[in-house]
Amino acid sequence: MNSLPTISFLWPRMLWLLLLVPMLVALYAWHDRRRRRAAARYPALKITGLSGQGGSGWRRHFPAVLILLAVTSLLLAVARPQALMMLPSRLQTIILAMDTSGSMRAEDIKPNRIQAARQAAEIFVAAQPADVSVGVVSVAGTAAVAQAPTRRKEDVTAALERLQPQRGTALGNGLIIALVTLLPKAGIDVDRFMNESAKARDAKPPRRPEGARSGPGAPSDNGQGGRPLPREGEVAAAQPDNSGAIVLLSDGENNTGPEAIEAAQVAAEHGVRIYTVGIGTPDGVVITVDGWSSRVRLDETVLKKVADMTGGEYFRAEDAEALKKVYRLLSARLAFDKQDMVEITALFAALGALLAACAGLISLWWFGRVL
Known part of the structure; x- marks a missing residue:
């Protein structure tokens, strides 16, 4: 009622x-x-x-x-x-955090994960209203701002076209860079965040899951390194920041840098929602990079946790068409009713x-x- x-x-x-x-x-x-x-x-x-x-x-x-x-x-x-x-409104700024790690070469989504992600992201950008700014952050072994937030859709599309697979996956790094790009005046100290995360990982060696293999692409700590993971309800529920949101598209694998959960905790403290899109299949496929072969799967656990912690939502896409539908659904989710x-x-x-x-x-x- x-x-x-x-x-x-x-x-x-x-x-x-x-x-x-x-x-x-x-x-x-x-x-x-x-x-x-x-x-x-x-x-x-x-x-x-x-x-x-x-x-x-x-x-x-x-x-x-x-x-x-x-x-x-x-x-x-x-x-x-x-x-x-309750007045209809939309976010003012959206940051697309695009996973460009080597695992995005996998062809379980045709033509491959990164090309399918790029094409779907371009459709998503084209569907945004003219007054919404969109930025792009490339997430691999390091994270970089591929395009600062702008209302010029052609610039965002060009940035997406330039994305190429690279070595390593640092989801936490990518999310914290996306957060700083979204909230440049929030005073988020990236260096301090990285140093604290590194010290925490050094103080508590990561546990390798039973039966895990070594070699390139192997996960570094089963998602348990860095800061202790917060339990349900431990993250202070900040007032949602309805001025912007982060959309993370990834297969969920992380093998370097701070954990995505740690970055999500910072985002939650600032009231920023993170919407995560899982791309790939649970069985995955075998890819070969620099002579090393490894099976890359969709790891939904971290992606679901990140979305849950920040008040966002998790979406799963196992093929290119499903990925486009996810982005269309996301466009509707990013419109909200604002109390005024x-x-x-x-x-x-x-x-x-x-x-x-x-x-x-x-x-x-x-x-x-x-x-």
Whole structure:
């Protein structure tokens, strides 16, 4: 059940004018008694209609009630009422964090993961309104801003076209760079974040999962290195920042740098939502890079956790067409209802004028006089 809208007043001191309403009621009652007495004393007035006794009781008072409501509405308008309303809105800035690691060469999505991701991202960018800025961050062994946030869609598309697979995957690094790009004035110290993360990993050697292989592309710590992972509900729920969001597209594998969970914790502290898109298949495929062969799979665990921690949402795409559908769905998700105080003085004034006009017309129709 929806709650009633919250109404406040910009000029609350003017509400004392509402004291005029009971005074008008008393004045009308006094005047009505006088007319009744006059009608009883001079019956001939009923014939001329001067006593105001025409019609049944409720009809006689109905125009006066409308006038009373009209005056009340106009007096409320003087106090400048405003209501808390849900208004449709959109994010002002979106950062696309694109995984460009070697595993994105995998061809379990045709023609391969990175090309499918690029094509779908271009469709997503083209669908954004003209007043939305989009930036691109490339995420591999290191992260770099491929395109600063801009409203020029052709610049964003050109940046996406330049993305090429590179060695390593540092999802945490990519997310923290995306966060700094989104919130340049938030004072996020990237160097400090990296140093603290490195010290934490050095102090607590990562545990290799049972049966894990060594070699290029092997995960470094099973997602448990760096800071201790926060449990459900441990991250302070900051007020969502509806000015921007991060969209991370990745297969979820991470083998260097800070953990994605650590960066997600920083994003959550700043109220930034991260929407994650998992690209690939759980079984994965075998790829060969520099003579080393390894199977690259879609690792959804971290991607789901990142989205959950920040109030975002996780999407999964196992083929190019599904990926395009995900981006279309994302466009709808990034539109939201924003609560805002809206002045409604004009509504109260219009209602008062309408009620007064109706009172005059009804009185003229029933009794042959305006009031």
